[in-house]
Amino acid sequence: MKEFELVSWGEKEQEYIKKYLSELAEQKNNAVLNRDEDTADACWRAMEAIELNVTYIKAFQNIKDQKFREAWCELEQCEIIASFISNNSSEDFLLHSRVSFISEVVKKLQSIYPYCVFASPEFTVGYQTCSICGHKIRPRNRCSHVKGKLYYGELCVYHQHDISFKSISLVSNPVQKYSVVHKDETLDFSVLNYLMSIVDSPFELWDIEWTTKVYPAAQFSSCAPDQKCPCHSGSSFSDCCLGKDEIAIPHVEFVFNRPVPNEIPDNIFPY
Ligand SMILES: [Zn+2]
Ligand SMILES: [Zn+2]
Structure with missing residues (x-):
């Protein structure tokens, strides 16, 4: 092996x-x-x-x-x-x-994960030191090591000291992705499940194509005006597509390099 x-x-x-x-x-x-x-x-x-x-x-x-x-x-x-x-x-x-x-x-x-809101904490850092030589990093007084580079098989990182927590905010594009605020039970993972019903090996080749697909507005009649718009714009339904005859929503297509069963999952709304 x-x-x-x-x-x-x-x-x-x-x-x-x-x-x-x-x-x-x-x-x-x-x-x-x-x-x-x-x-x-x-x-x-x-x-x-x-x-x-x-x-x-x-x-x-x-x-x-x-x-x-x-x-x-x-x-x-x-x-x-x-x-x-x-x-x-x-x-x-x-x-x-x-x-x-x-x-x-x-x-x-x-x-293709349905996560879209994350908690993002903000900290103040007292000072930083180099992991290779221990030097205290100041704006005009750095050591010769470059953060993220290798020195004798050790990665240079900056250790942070005297950290104090400042605030936490909700963001859609976080620095660290693990702080998901959703509960998985409330989300729709059918796209991932569909992909996994076809892909057997972690190293199988597949690709993804993002398009939009147009649906009659009647399909979204259960969406209240103050809810997020089904088109995923992030605005409320009333400020976005409410009143249109048709609504274009993001659509994902998978490309596999072998024939696959032709069972595509139904659209589920609300998401
Ligand atoms: Zn150093
Ligand atoms: Zn919209």
């Missing part, structure tokens, strides 16, 4: 990967001792890419098992790990370790 050929996360895979990761960690330690930065960085890269593959496979399985919130947090984890790896790797590595594939598929899966 090769580390970048993983497609599931069973006992056999877990045992193999645990052993392989500890070998890599040892190899990295030796490289640091020998002042061999290239090898240390290569070990970090391989370890992070394995973590990314494993986290993505878990997220895929959780969506299949209808554990949407857990999967959502794992998809965000994937996004973060992939950005760290991308900043420190060649195109070739990103391709053969599936980092490119996972980055793309994570975006597509996030786009």
